[in-house]
Amino acid sequence: MKPDEDRNQPAAGAHGAGCWSRIGVTGDRSCDLLAGLGHCRHCDEYAGAALQHLARPVDEAYLREWAEHFRAPEAAEERLDASAVVFRIGREWLSLPTAMFVRIAPHTVPHKVPHRAGRGLRGIVNIGGRLYPCVALAELLGIAEEGGSRRQDRHTFARLLLVQWEDQAYALPVADLHGIVRYASGRVLPPAATINKGLLRFLTGVLPEQDMQVGCLDVGLVGHQLARTLR
Incomplete structure (x- = not known):
């Protein structure tokens, strides 16, 4: 691994799920990576958490709710003429x-x-x-x-x-x-x-x-x- 790539990797123990709210931009900002990255969104830990959130399983009720939403006819907008x-x-x-x-x-x-x-x-x-x-x-x-x-x-x-x-x-x-x-x-x-x-x-x-x-x-x-x- 290249040296600059190594700096972007979270240190063991200090980082983990939700670290951005503890030591990151919404926490006490004590994370040693902030100086180089500028914001938690540039960190692999933050990106990984986002991917896990998007990949989470959804239940049948959630699917039905959105299916009904997109199945509904589009409301005609009133033309202000x-x-x-x-x-x-x-x-x-x-x-x-x-x-x-x-x-x-x-x-x-x-x-x-x-x-x-x-x-x-x-x-x-x-x-x-x-x-x-x-x-x-x-x-x-x-x-x-x-x-x-x-x-x-x-x-x-x-x-x-x-x-x-x-x-x-x-x-x-x-x-x-x-x-x-x-x-x-x-x-x-x-x-x-x-x-x-x-x-x-x-x-x-x-x-x-x-x-x-x-x-x-x-x-x-x-x-x-x-x-x-x-x-």
């Missing part, structure tokens, strides 16, 4: 597709526009040096801005959602922001008949998300209402 930004106005959790969004901004008080009083138009806001018409979705959708409460273990901050419809961007004030949700289109349920009638006509469905029932807004109808505020 849609995404939306979820927010709250009053008591209502609502969403718009992420493709509409330009950015999210802190809430700011809009400045009134003289001689412009379109339905829902609150004024203009300056975000990053650019002016946006500020439109209250609550008024367009016929829902109350008051009410609702913050979700448990979450801070609640009013925001401005900057969205794009056709060639015009708008700032939409909301009471709370949940964030982006990716979901499978098949999860969207028909709106319940008990939903506010004014809001109902703007919904394409309802998305169950955690403890919320999120109303999915119809992009075309909402965009049309936003455009009307500037006419």
Whole structure:
């Protein structure tokens, strides 16, 4: 045996089954081979124990359990083919597709526009040096801005959602922001008949998300209402 090969062999007596947990990397590190090997996994004793573990006999119950596991049909993964930004106005959790969004901004008080009083138009806001018409979705959708409460273990901050419809961007004030949700289109349920009638006509469905029932807004109808505020 070559000298360097001899150094990799465990010394009699000091080494043996489980020596890595006594004098090796998980023990007191007193093994005289550690300095040369660096880690117990490079030692023949450690490798031999691993081979013995892999070669151990298995009982019938173990074989049956794994046979059942691999015989079971593969579960089809849900395809997440849609995404939306979820927010709250009053008591209502609502969403718009992420493709509409330009950015999210802190809430700011809009400045009134003289001689412009379109339905829902609150004024203009300056975000990053650019002016946006500020439109209250609550008024367009016929829902109350008051009410609702913050979700448990979450801070609640009013925001401005900057969205794009056709060639015009708008700032939409909301009471709370949940964030982006990716979901499978098949999860969207028909709106319940008990939903506010004014809001109902703007919904394409309802998305169950955690403890919320999120109303999915119809992009075309909402965009049309936003455009009307500037006419």
